Amino acid sequence: MDGETMTSEWNTPVLELKNLTTEFVTKRGAFRAVDDVSLELHAGKTLCVVGESGSGKSVMSRSILQIVDPPGRVAGGQALLHRHRTARAGAGEETVDLLKLNPKSRAIRSLRGRDVAMIFQEPMSSLSPVHRIGDQVGEAIRLHEPVSKKDARERTFELLRKVEIPNPGKAIDQFPFEFSGGMRQRAMIAMALACNPTVLIADEPTTALDVTIQAEILDLIRSIQDDSDMAVLFITHDMGVVAEIADEIAVMRFGKVVETGDVYDIFERPQHYYTQRLLNSVRELDHPSERRLAMRKERPVGAPCLVSDNVRKVFGGSKSWFGTEVEGLVAVNDAELELRSGENLGIVGESGSGKTTLGRCLQRVHDVTAGRILYTDSSGLERDLAPLTENQLEQPWRDIRTVFQDPFSSLNPRMTIGQIIAEPLVVEGKLTGPQIRERVYELLELVGLPVSAYMRYPHAFSGGQRQRVSIARAIAPNPRIIIADEATSALDVSLRTQILDLLLDLQERLDLSFILISHDIAVIRYFCDRIAVMYRGRIVETGDTETVCNTPQHEYTQSLLSAVPVADPRARGQKQRVRYREAI
Amino acid sequence: MTANTETDPRALEQKPEDFASQWRLIWIAFRRHRLAMTGAIIVLMFYLVGAFAEILAPFDPNESSSANIYHPPQMVRFIDHDADGGWSFSPHVIGMTMERDKFTLKTTYTENPEDKIYLDFFGKGEPYKLWGLIPMERHFLTTENSDERFFLLGADRLGRDMLSRTIYGTRVSMSIGLIGVGLSLLLGLILGGVSGYYGGKVDMFIQRIVELVISLPTIPIWLGLSAALPQDWSPLARYFAITIILSLVAWTELARVVRGRFLALRTEDFVTAARLDGCKRGRVIFRHMMPSMVSHIIASVTLAIPVMIIAETSLSFLGLGLTPPIISWGVLLKEAQNIRSIAQAPWLFAPGGAVCLAVLALNFLGDGLRDAADPYVQDSH
Numbered sequence: 001m002d003g004e005t006m007t008s009e010w011n012t013p014v015l016e017l018k019n020l021t022t023e024f025v026t027k028r029g030a031f032r033a034v035d036d037v038s039l040e041l042h043a044g045k046t047l048c049v050v051g052e053s054g055s056g057k058s059v060m061s062r063s064i065l066q067i068v069d070p071p072g073r074v075a076g077g078q079a080l081l082h083r084h085r086t087a088r089a090g091a092g093e094e095t096v097d098l099l100k101l102n103p104k105s106r107a108i109r110s111l112r113g114r115d116v117a118m119i120f121q122e123p124m125s126s127l128s129p130v131h132r133i134g135d136q137v138g139e140a141i142r143l144h145e146p147v148s149k150k151d152a153r154e155r156t157f158e159l160l161r162k163v164e165i166p167n168p169g170k171a172i173d174q175f176p177f178e179f180s181g182g183m184r185q186r187a188m189i190a191m192a193l194a195c196n197p198t199v200l201i202a203d204e205p206t207t208a209l210d211v212t213i214q215a216e217i218l219d220l221i222r223s224i225q226d227d228s229d230m231a232v233l234f235i236t237h238d239m240g241v242v243a244e245i246a247d248e249i250a251v252m253r254f255g256k257v258v259e260t261g262d263v264y265d266i267f268e269r270p271q272h273y274y275t276q277r278l279l280n281s282v283r284e285l286d287h288p289s290e291r292r293l294a295m296r297k298e299r300p301v302g303a304p305c306l307v308s309d310n311v312r313k314v315f316g317g318s319k320s321w322f323g324t325e326v327e328g329l330v331a332v333n334d335a336e337l338e339l340r341s342g343e344n345l346g347i348v349g350e351s352g353s354g355k356t357t358l359g360r361c362l363q364r365v366h367d368v369t370a371g372r373i374l375y376t377d378s379s380g381l382e383r384d385l386a387p388l389t390e391n392q393l394e395q396p397w398r399d400i401r402t403v404f405q406d407p408f409s410s411l412n413p414r415m416t417i418g419q420i421i422a423e424p425l426v427v428e429g430k431l432t433g434p435q436i437r438e439r440v441y442e443l444l445e446l447v448g449l450p451v452s453a454y455m456r457y458p459h460a461f462s463g464g465q466r467q468r469v470s471i472a473r474a475i476a477p478n479p480r481i482i483i484a485d486e487a488t489s490a491l492d493v494s495l496r497t498q499i500l501d502l503l504l505d506l507q508e509r510l511d512l513s514f515i516l517i518s519h520d521i522a523v524i525r526y527f528c529d530r531i532a533v534m535y536r537g538r539i540v541e542t543g544d545t546e547t548v549c550n551t552p553q554h555e556y557t558q559s560l561l562s563a564v565p566v567a568d569p570r571a572r573g574q575k576q577r578v579r580y581r582e583a584i
Numbered sequence: 585m586t587a588n589t590e591t592d593p594r595a596l597e598q599k600p601e602d603f604a605s606q607w608r609l610i611w612i613a614f615r616r617h618r619l620a621m622t623g624a625i626i627v628l629m630f631y632l633v634g635a636f637a638e639i640l641a642p643f644d645p646n647e648s649s650s651a652n653i654y655h656p657p658q659m660v661r662f663i664d665h666d667a668d669g670g671w672s673f674s675p676h677v678i679g680m681t682m683e684r685d686k687f688t689l690k691t692t693y694t695e696n697p698e699d700k701i702y703l704d705f706f707g708k709g710e711p712y713k714l715w716g717l718i719p720m721e722r723h724f725l726t727t728e729n730s731d732e733r734f735f736l737l738g739a740d741r742l743g744r745d746m747l748s749r750t751i752y753g754t755r756v757s758m759s760i761g762l763i764g765v766g767l768s769l770l771l772g773l774i775l776g777g778v779s780g781y782y783g784g785k786v787d788m789f790i791q792r793i794v795e796l797v798i799s800l801p802t803i804p805i806w807l808g809l810s811a812a813l814p815q816d817w818s819p820l821a822r823y824f825a826i827t828i829i830l831s832l833v834a835w836t837e838l839a840r841v842v843r844g845r846f847l848a849l850r851t852e853d854f855v856t857a858a859r860l861d862g863c864k865r866g867r868v869i870f871r872h873m874m875p876s877m878v879s880h881i882i883a884s885v886t887l888a889i890p891v892m893i894i895a896e897t898s899l900s901f902l903g904l905g906l907t908p909p910i911i912s913w914g915v916l917l918k919e920a921q922n923i924r925s926i927a928q929a930p931w932l933f934a935p936g937g938a939v940c941l942a943v944l945a946l947n948f949l950g951d952g953l954r955d956a957a958d959p960y961v962q963d964s965h
Contacts, residue, residue, distance in 0.1 A: 365856060390859075397860050410853035414606045414875040424861040457605065473857070 013040035014085050014231050015064075015116070015199050020077035020099070022056075022063045033059040033072060035255035041199055041231040043085065046222075048234045048242045048263075050278070051252035052492040053463075057235045060252070061201050064233075065112050066103040074099050081115060081198070114144040117192035121204040123184035127176040133160075133187050134172030140194035159190040163220060182213035186220065193224065201233045206241065210350035210519070215563040215577060218245050237492070239282040240565030243267060244572060251275045263569045281494045282567045285522040288546065291504050292344070292527065301529065302341035304376070305513060306362060306400070306481055311335045311371035311386075313354075313361050331357040333537040334371070339481065344507070344514040346528030346545065348521060350560070354537040359483050359517045363400050364393055375400070378480060398424070401474040405486035407466035411458040417444075417469055418454035424477045443472040446509075447502060464495040468502065475506060483515045488523055500527050521564050525549055533557045556580045610879055613956035620952020626945035630938075634755040638712045640724045641748035643733065645911055647710075651682065652743035654929045655735045656693055660703065675703045677734045702728040738931035740919055749911055750935050756912040758942065760827050760896045761889040767831035769885055772838025779839065780846025781869065787843070794836045802833050806895065810904040819910045826905050830895050834888055841884045845877045879957040887950035890943040897939050913939050 022034035033056045041047050051057045062068045064079050079098040098116070101108040112118075120126045128136060137159055138152040147155070153172070160168035163186040176184055185205060192200055202221065206214035222245060225232055236242060242249060242263070249266045251259045251274065259272040270276045312335075314328040331354045339345045349355040360366045362373055364385045373385040375396055385396055404410035411420055418440050425436045441451050447468040458466055467487065474482050484503065488496040500523065506512060518524050524531055524545065531548050533541040533556065541554040552558045559580035604612070614620060633640055658677040665671050679699030684691050709726035713719050727734060737746040779790040809829045813822060849855055850873075858872040893913075899905030900914025901921070908915060913935040919925060920932040 363860070365860065394862050397862055402857070402860055404853045404857065406853060410857055412854040412858075412872055412876075415872075423858065423863070427862040427864075427867065473861070477862075 015041040016080040018078040021075045023075040024072045044229040045247040046232040047248045048246035055252040056255040114195040116199045117197035118201045119205045137191045163190045199231045203235045212563040239567040243569045244565040301343040304338040305341040306339040307374040308337040309372040314369045344528045346524035346531040347517045349534035353534040398477040400481045401479040403484040403487040407463045447472045485517045610956045617952035619948045623945040623948030634758045637755045641751040643745045643748045645748040645752045648742035652739045655739035657738040676700045701732045704728045737934045752911045753913045761892040764827040764830045764892040768835035771835035776839035776842030780843035883953035883957045890946040
């Protein structure tokens with residue numbers, strides 16, 4: 001994969017996009033989601049399209065096969081598929097402009113899935129829940145090729161083996177609900193590969209998956225590509241994934257491609273300032289924040305203020321009518337954890353590891369099944385929060401606050417920003433109306449929002465701004481501890497550092513302690529002093545963030561860290577991946 | 585420290601909606617729904633007609649005359665031609681004379697071009713009391729000569745003016761919908777709210793009751809209940825009894841809507857946030873959850889009114905709902921129960937047309953409200 005071979009293939013693209021423009025027609029005029037995009041895809045190469053949310057990368061990929069949802073429509077440009085340059089080549093030159101075809105015509109249907117296949121982001125909803133895996137993959141074959149049912153089944157079996165689904169003979173007759181997320185995505189890939197496509201369009205295929213599974217899916221796509229000389233158009237927002245898989249990169253922003261080039265060029269010599277900024281914010285996140293380190297020197301971490309003592313949470317377990325014990329789901333299994341005052345504690349884990357439940361138990365939003373939650377308040381009094389009722393929790397709830405993950409559902413759309421932030425103060429009832437108003441203005445300023453936000457409604461704000469509102473609400477009653485549950489996950493990379501820096505800033509000014517719950521090691525590394533790794537409801541490892549990240553002790557931590565993609569294409573393939581299988 | 589996010593150059597100009605409250609957003613969404621707007625206007629007109637029935641009706645709805653039995657509808661003519669060829673604008677109808685066939689005893693009406701009955705806008709007619717309070721005598725449309733009669737929608741078997749009767753019927757039929765829905769809303773809100781908020785066994789119990797009520801065949805239940813009403817009750821008492829009977833069955837649907845919204849909202853992050861802000865249960869419900877539900881409730885209420893109207897009409901049609909002298913569309917349609925009226929006086933179905941129009945308009949209105957009820961749905965990305 002050196003420069004020589006790349007240039008020789010440079011002039012023979014299999015799919016060429018020329019001035020592709022897609023518009024969404026609204027009442028107030030046409031909105032150009034994709035604006036004059038020209039790209040080339042080469043056989044056996046992967047082109048990564050990177051961009052933040054709303055950059056039009058997904059719409060662009062959907063425009064190629066003309067499956068943009070209305071009111072979107074392709075307004076101009078060409079998508080030339082050079083069939084004569086592929087393995088399926090006929091005798092003469094054969095170039096099809098996909099955008100010239102009627103989106104409902106037989107011609108484009110015969111190309112979709114056969115020459116150009118697609119994998120979507122959400123493996124849960126892209127498979128039909130009422131058909132067997134084998135039938136769905138087999139259908140893709142039988143639609144395009146005149147083969148018997150028996151032959152199709154045999155080929156499906158082969159495909160499932162190719163995408164490394166264990167025990168394909170059994171899997172072929174299973175339903176999607178019997179598969180995990182990663183397995184479903186494998187099945188989706190098998191379906192996409194059914195007719196040996198020339199071009200594979202993968203729209204954020206690993207975003208919904210855990211890192212360890214993401215690493216496996218990326219390996220799979222790469223190994224298939226090595227075998228079949230397929231061109232891959234890979235859409236992602238994650239620079240780590242890009243560094244891992246891309247041959248060429250196109251950076252998109254506001255519907256336009258701002259920069260294209262070879263993966264090494266882009267990572268080492270980015271030209272456009274937006275690419276530079278994107279890379280900077282990714283690289284910044286991979287190291288401990290300078291700011292935090294400086295702050296710790298001035299103000300050392302104090303005594304434990306929130307301790308989880310063997311906390312256990314079981315959902316749904318109860319005695320049934322006949323007196324037999326119904327086994328519930330153990331979400332948190334004897335968690336031992338302590339948060340010291342003035343420190344940032346990170347809880348990291350994959351989906352379903354119980355990290356969110358633990359966070360909610362610590363705040364006593366959920367009742368705990370067993371164990372103690374020891375909270376030391378500002379006067380030094382230690383209390384066990386576990387047995388308290390909702391009325392007794394009033395003061396602890398003012399001291400321990402939450403920033404939620406989803407900036408859209410955590411703000412009541414029917415209240416103004418001012419009302420939302422003022423709510424805890426109004427309920428507390430200590431301040432008068434004008435005093436509350438003053439305090440809200442002060443809070444708005446603290447989180448970097450204009451005072452004019454006071455009268456506006458949440459729908460007038462972007463995700464990052466809403467998260468600031470959420471933070472303002474959290475710090476309103478002068479809390480001591482803030483539990484931030486995936487507070488940055490819904491945001492773009494460049495916004496993540498901004499929000500994290502804001503939290504650090506507030507920590508310095510207001511003397512706060514943080515618990516940051518995240519699945520993203522980079523965010524934890526930037527923000528947290530100590531880290532707790534959760535796996536299936538258990539805390540498997542705790543320690544200083546840098547120590548754990550550099551020399552992980554537990555096998556699961558090792559596998560988790562080794563699966564995290566590094567935003568450096570030169571590091572590709574050097575890391576030895578550890579796979580962790582729990583001994584049951 | 586301020587957020588230095590760069591703005592998207594493609595972004596369209598600032599929307600005025602950014603500063604809009606819930607109700608404004610609902611109004612904006614609702615206005616786009618043409619059919620619903622039409623429905624809203626028609627519904628409004630129906631309620632206006634109901635409110636000002638005395639002014640709009642040309643005659644007393646209960647005044648009968650043997651001379652006008654099954655009088656057919658007449659056309660309004662606006663231009664009056666004089667004998668000498670000139671013309672003038674003066675609305676009138678052509679009078680009709682009744683003839684009875686001596687052998688078959690069949691009555692036929694023939695137009696008598698000589699007999700012109702001139703109409704008068706806001707002329708003086710029979711005196712009445714508006715809403716039973718304000719004595720008045722002007723009608724929207726009446727005859728210049730107060731002895732004469734005209735029948736735009738014909739007359740019934742006692743020679744009563746169908747137009748006046750339909751207009752008076754509007755008042756009762758449209759209001760029974762409102763009052764009935766008000767009662768079922770009260771029941772539905774309380775039971776649905778309790779069910780949705782507490783969940784668990786309470787929810788289980790209330791939902792089973794709802795299912796039981798839904799499983800009962802409605803028409804026989806209504807029939808049974810209204811047959812049980814004492815015959816000596818005054819028409820007004822009977823009217824209220826019927827609304828209660830109707831709402832006893834209709835609350836279930838609303839209870840389910842309210843419960844569903846409660847369950848959906850209970851898991852929303854902003855409701856958890858309100859709890860953590862220290863809000864007591866009442867404040868969580870009324871300050872944070874209610875505003876999100878009100879619009880949905882209004883939409884379901886609008887969709888429940890036509891069901892009520894239909895129910896009242898069917899009950900009265902079967903003779904077990906309201907009874908004369910109360911005039912409702914159902915009571916009027918009862919007159920059109922036999923074949924003879926279909927053959928001889930098809931205009932007796934006019935109240936049926938009013939029922940159709942009112943129910944359709946309310947349904948369109950309700951549909952539009954339901955679609956507009958949550959203006960934040962498209963907003964989430």
